[in-house]
Amino acid sequence: MPFPEFWEWVQALPLSEYIGFTYWFPLLESIHVLAIGFVVGSILMVDLRLLGVAAVAYAASRVTRELVPWTWGAFVVAVITGTGMFMTRATAYVENPAFQMKLILLILACANMALFQFRTFRDVALWDVGTVPPPAARAAGAVSLALWAGVVLAGRWTGHII
Amino acid sequence: MxxxxxxxxAESRARELAVYLLGNVPGLPPITQSFHILGIACVTGSSIFLNLRILGIAVPSQNVSEMIGRLMPWTWWALLVNALTGSIFVIARPLRYYFNPVFAIKFSLLVPALVLAFVIHYLSRREPGYWEISQGRRLALGAIALVSLVLWVGVVLAGRWIAYSEYLFFPE
Known part of the structure; x- marks a missing residue:
């Protein structure tokens, strides 16, 4: 892994040691799980609407606009709490294959979201109130579900390898 | 009892089997735990968001009665998954959980959360629109939603703290 000195420096910070040796680690971890519940729970509702299998009585744009801010808000909380845990053993986490896989899946999930937001969602007016969205939107929903489930699995696996 | x-x-064959499976099937513990977390996400996406909607905090365009009918089955099915995925760990180490005060706290929060979720769902099924017919019922539902929200958040946090009970109950 590049920058080994950097990760060692992060790990040796007083904050990192404080988190690692006190109740702060489980505190951050429990909030991390709660945040994951909100990230996946909110994006699940959006994805199922995009797949045309749930909440079809509501416009896809409405469902998306009301829920995606929750996804991002919870995601920020998950990143902050996750960073706090990462700092305590940064050198081990960067070498951890499950953690590396988690980051790759996260990047893919964000890319999928961006692609949907800036390509497929632009002509949402054409399919907003129809029951089943077009194939591109359904694909975005299905890919998102698979990627977020993968993020959860890789994230949980990370703790078993450390 | x-x-x-x-x-x-602790003396049973079931325990031996659970210990064997968790120790010998590659990846079984993290995979089972991931399903448990995905179950938590489904409960969040159904019951927690329903409570937030009732309190006027989330998804304002969605109708409360319609949400109850649409989302509550997700809560029940997800809780079934969580009961099954959680059970294998309890069966593998029953005494560890029995004597863990955080495990007791989690279930003390879970049981009233289940009762409130059942009350919301049952009354709405028996009488469509039950919770929106009068101001009194709307207020009652708001109170139930607030309590449920706190309980569900507590269940999730306490669940993660089971592994760290010594931080709370055995200070050095």
């Missing part, structure tokens, strides 16, 4: 059950479980 629960104590007898925990001790009986």
């Amino acid at each position: 629960i104590e007898d059950f925990a001790y009986a479980l």
